[in-house]
Amino acid sequence: MLFTDLIFVFAFLPIVTVISLFDRSAEYKNLVLILASAVFFSWGRPALILLLFATAFADYLFGLGAASENKPLRIISAAADLLMNLAVFVVFSRNWLFDKGNIFGKLEFLSFSEKLIPIGVGFYAFRGMSYVLDVFRKRSKPEKNPFCILTYMMDFHLMFAGPLVRYDEMRDQLRTRRVDWSDINDGISRFVLGLGKAALLAPAFSQLASVGMNFKDLTAAGAWLGIVGCFG
Numbered sequence: 001m002l003f004t005d006l007i008f009v010f011a012f013l014p015i016v017t018v019i020s021l022f023d024r025s026a027e028y029k030n031l032v033l034i035l036a037s038a039v040f041f042s043w044g045r046p047a048l049i050l051l052l053f054a055t056a057f058a059d060y061l062f063g064l065g066a067a068s069e070n071k072p073l074r075i076i077s078a079a080a081d082l083l084m085n086l087a088v089f090v091v092f093s094r095n096w097l098f099d100k101g102n103i104f105g106k107l108e109f110l111s112f113s114e115k116l117i118p119i120g121v122g123f124y125a126f127r128g129m130s131y132v133l134d135v136f137r138k139r140s141k142p143e144k145n146p147f148c149i150l151t152y153m154m155d156f157h158l159m160f161a162g163p164l165v166r167y168d169e170m171r172d173q174l175r176t177r178r179v180d181w182s183d184i185n186d187g188i189s190r191f192v193l194g195l196g197k198a199a200l201l202a203p204a205f206s207q208l209a210s211v212g213m214n215f216k217d218l219t220a221a222g223a224w225l226g227i228v229g230c231f232g
Helices: 006-020 026-041 048-066 071-094 118-136 146-154 167-175 181-212 220-231
Strands: none
Touching (some): 026 048, 026 146, 048 118, 118 167
């Protein structure tokens, strides 16, 4: 599922928003966000839910290990988390093991299409690494509540678009929600502006780049238009 999909704009987002308003407690809102994010990220590929929960829980455990007073355990935990997240990024960003017809991709429910956007996996993997490395460097305290780590890791608002937010920047927000009408208005305005850019401007600049950078009939003016399209 993508932010520009009609099912996201007119069904998924409104439904999740309404459900999250049933209770004001942060615990309830975190649970709704975790479940909604799992559905969003694994849309059409339910097997991905296992990957999400397994790696997020592993980040939680490695974070506890990285805060240990035992130096070898701290180093092993940080190194293991780094290797795990790099492996997730490399394998799933290119889908070469799970592409249709290749190894695991021969099984329909394990085959991943290009809808599994590489940048989405990148944000997810680097978010886990940043948390554990911050704990290892003692820049952040380890989180003892696994549901807070799950919420931080699987927040679909940041899944494909970023930015890469450190855990300490979200720690307080995961336990206390403070929302007023100005925040809601600001959020709606940003969403509409971002959706407009993604749905209207991005395709136009993409076409401009593909036409302008056509090397068969390349002209100086076309090259400049192509450059503008690439950076637009």
